[in-house]
Amino acid sequence: MPDKPVRIPGPDHPITITPTAGRVVIKVAGITVANSDAALTLREADYTPVQYIPREHVDLAQLERTTHATYCPYKGDCSYFSIPAGGERSRNAVWSYEVPYPAVAAIALHLAFYPDRVDSIEIIPT
Numbered sequence: 225m226p227d228k229p230v231r232i233p234g235p236d237h238p239i240t241i242t243p244t245a246g247r248v249v250i251k252v253a254g255i256t257v258a259n260s261d262a263a264l265t266l267r268e269a270d271y272t273p274v275q276y277i278p279r280e281h282v283d284l285a286q287l288e289r290t291t292h293a294t295y296c297p298y299k300g301d302c303s304y305f306s307i308p309a310g311g312e313r314s315r316n317a318v319w320s321y322e323v324p325y326p327a328v329a330a331i332a333l334h335l336a337f338y339p340d341r342v343d344s345i346e347i348i349p350t
Contacts, residue, residue, distance in 0.1 A: 233298050233327055239268045241276075241330045247348045248275050250337050252317075253309040257342070258282045261350065264330060268298070275345060276334035287335075292316045299331070300324045310342065317341035 233239035244265045250258040260281035266274045287305040294302045299321045307314035320335050321328070339345050 232325075233268075237269050237298060239266065239298060239328060241266050241328065244275060244347060246350050248277060249344075249346045249348060250275075250277070250342055251344050251346075252286070252307045252314055252342045253311075254343075255286060255309055256283070257286045257307060258335070258337070264334060266328070266331060266336075274336050275347070276331045276336050279333050279335060282335050287318055290316055294319075296321070298325070299328050305335070307342070314341050 241264050244263040247261045248258065248263040249256060258277045258281055260277045262278050262281065264276040266276055268274075286307055286309060288308055290304045290306050292304040294304075296302060300323060302319050302321050304316040305318040305320070307317050310317065317338050318335050319338075321331055322333075324331050337345060
């Protein structure tokens with residue numbers, strides 16, 4: 225049993241996870257940090273959809289784990305990474321629910337990027 229309250233997504237807070245239709249390419253400081261044809265789109269309540277990229281499609285050498293952490297009652301504990309090449313703007317630019325709650329288990333081993341902390345998140349139709 226988790227030591228924090230768990231909320232199961234429902235009608236008042238819907239969460240859907242679907243395969244992204246296209247290739248997702250994320251760039252910072254002229255470097256392609258992620259390039260994936262297996263991304264997932266997470267739609268949560270009224271928030272902007274988020275692209276979750278499988279770790280194997282991210283250049284992990286470009287990331288640096290930070291001590292920043294948050295908690296979401298719908299997804300679980302969240303850890304963060306910075307992208308040093310992006311400078312101060314790219315601090316804590318990447319997040320991951322490494323052991324998400326079962327309702328959103330599909331995002332385990334995936335990384336998401338804040339759009340305002342990277343140069344671009346492009347979805348290229350296939």
